Amino acid sequence: MRQLRFGSVELRPMRLRDRSAWLRLRSANKKWLDPWEATLPGQANFEIPFFSLLVAYRAEWRADRMYAFVMLNEGHLVGQVTVGGISRGSQSSAYIGYWVSESHSGRGITPVGVALATDFCFDELGLNRVEINVRPENLRSIRVVEKLGFAKEGFRRQYLHINGQWRDHHLYALCKSDCPEGLLQRCRSLLENKTASVGATRS
Numbered sequence: 001m002r003q004l005r006f007g008s009v010e011l012r013p014m015r016l017r018d019r020s021a022w023l024r025l026r027s028a029n030k031k032w033l034d035p036w037e038a039t040l041p042g043q044a045n046f047e048i049p050f051f052s053l054l055v056a057y058r059a060e061w062r063a064d065r066m067y068a069f070v071m072l073n074e075g076h077l078v079g080q081v082t083v084g085g086i087s088r089g090s091q092s093s094a095y096i097g098y099w100v101s102e103s104h105s106g107r108g109i110t111p112v113g114v115a116l117a118t119d120f121c122f123d124e125l126g127l128n129r130v131e132i133n134v135r136p137e138n139l140r141s142i143r144v145v146e147k148l149g150f151a152k153e154g155f156r157r158q159y160l161h162i163n164g165q166w167r168d169h170h171l172y173a174l175c176k177s178d179c180p181e182g183l184l185q186r187c188r189s190l191l192e193n194k195t196a197s198v199g200a201t202r203s
């Protein structure tokens, strides 16, 4: 797999040595992430231990079902981007999910991660279509997909169980033919400007 990196942002598979940084990040951002986290119906406070998560991610990767990446900024773990729901054959599609720590939000890091993952879907996995589903209340996430030029295609009632309830979602999607040059390339100036200008003002 070619390296997935642009500027200070990198995506790579999770490793065993990510454990302490991962646990720290997840615990520090619980309040920030809870409203947007997928939950299991009837199972309150369900937490998968780090090692089980790593094993599951590796098995899913090998089976070509899901590709979970940790997202790094300047070499530090700051979030996650996941390519899931992979369908091959006549459909050849996947969805992308993502989060970033509150302290690294607003710096344009996630749009870079999503662009890298989208190009990975088209170029490495050979898929034709990538979907992103966002709750109508999640204005920050809607900005991410709109900035990247995903098309709003519809509304999915009670699409996912999030933070303890079935939640409606907007459906956004991008097809390979929408950006033959690649999403990163198409959004290059937007992504460079945002990370550069914020990077200059924040440590």
Ligand SMILES: CC(C)(COP(=O)(O)OP(=O)(O)OC[C@H]1O[C@@H](n2cnc3c(N)ncnc32)[C@H](O)[C@@H]1OP(=O)(O)O)[C@@H](O)C(=O)NCCC(=O)NCCS
Pocket: 032, 033, 036, 098, 099, 100, 101, 102, 104, 105, 106, 107, 108, 109, 110, 111, 133, 134, 135, 138, 139, 140, 141, 143, 144, 147
């Ligand atoms: C949604 C999310 C991934 C956006 O990531 P990000 O790296 O901050 O993305 P951006 O820096 O491009 O910010 C997106 C927009 O939200 C705004 N924003 C980001 N963080 C903010 C904050 N803490 N306070 C106010 N506004 C904020 C930005 O200004 C930006 O809008 P702009 O481009 O018009 O300036 C991030 O907010 C997050 O992880 N939220 C919690 C989990 C989540 O919602 N996941 C997505 C589920 S679909």
